[in-house]
Amino acid sequence: MNLILAAGTQTRWNAGDIVGLPKIKQLVDIDGETLIENIQHKFKDSIVVTNDKDIISKSQKYFNPEQPTPTIGCLFSTRDLWEEWTVILLGDTLYGRNTKKLIARQKEPIMFYGDKGEIYAIKFHISISYLVVFAINQIVSSPNFDVRYGKLWNLYRQMNGFDFREHLIGDYFTIVTDCQDFDNKEQYLKYAKSKEIRK
DSSP states (O other), X not given: OEEEEOOOOOTTGGGSOOTTSOSSGGGSEETTEEHHHXXXXXXXXXXXXXXXXXXXXXXXXXXXXXXXXXXXXXXXXTGGGOOSEEEEEETTEEOOHHHHHHHHHOOSSEEEEEOSSOEEEEEEEGGGHHHHHHHHHHHHTSTTOOGGGGSHHHHHHHHHTOOTTOOOOOSSEEEOSSOEXXXXXXXXXXXXXXXXHHO
């Protein structure tokens, strides 16, 4: 089961008004198709997790999450869809071939994929799904919880026993170098420009 989380609030994306770019980052152009379509073509039989009608219009299959934000809330909303192997992908990320291969081959009970700054994907087996649910519940039940704690990094920290203020890479983490996420419009423009230079 491949689940593409695409229910964010687009806060950083909409911080700058750049003419010619869509209001939704999942709809930026990647080689003649939208980013969300690109992810669906790379990861077959994906379900896009969103409540945005424009993203839904580009989705082969979609699921409307009961809790669209924060990210771990959106992930938690998909728990009834989890199968023997579940891959969590992000709708604002361009995935490279190497990352796709690494995810397909991985047989550890859980694995996070990212670099020092970002987590781009998670793959886990149904046998440890209860640990994912437990970790999410621990995070959201924290007396000091706010949306900043709702990121995938904090799920990783919780599952490794790290403090939320620590930025460490421990077990069950694969470094990938061929992914690009688009948090803001400047990141996309930099990607588009570099693509033009390489032509």
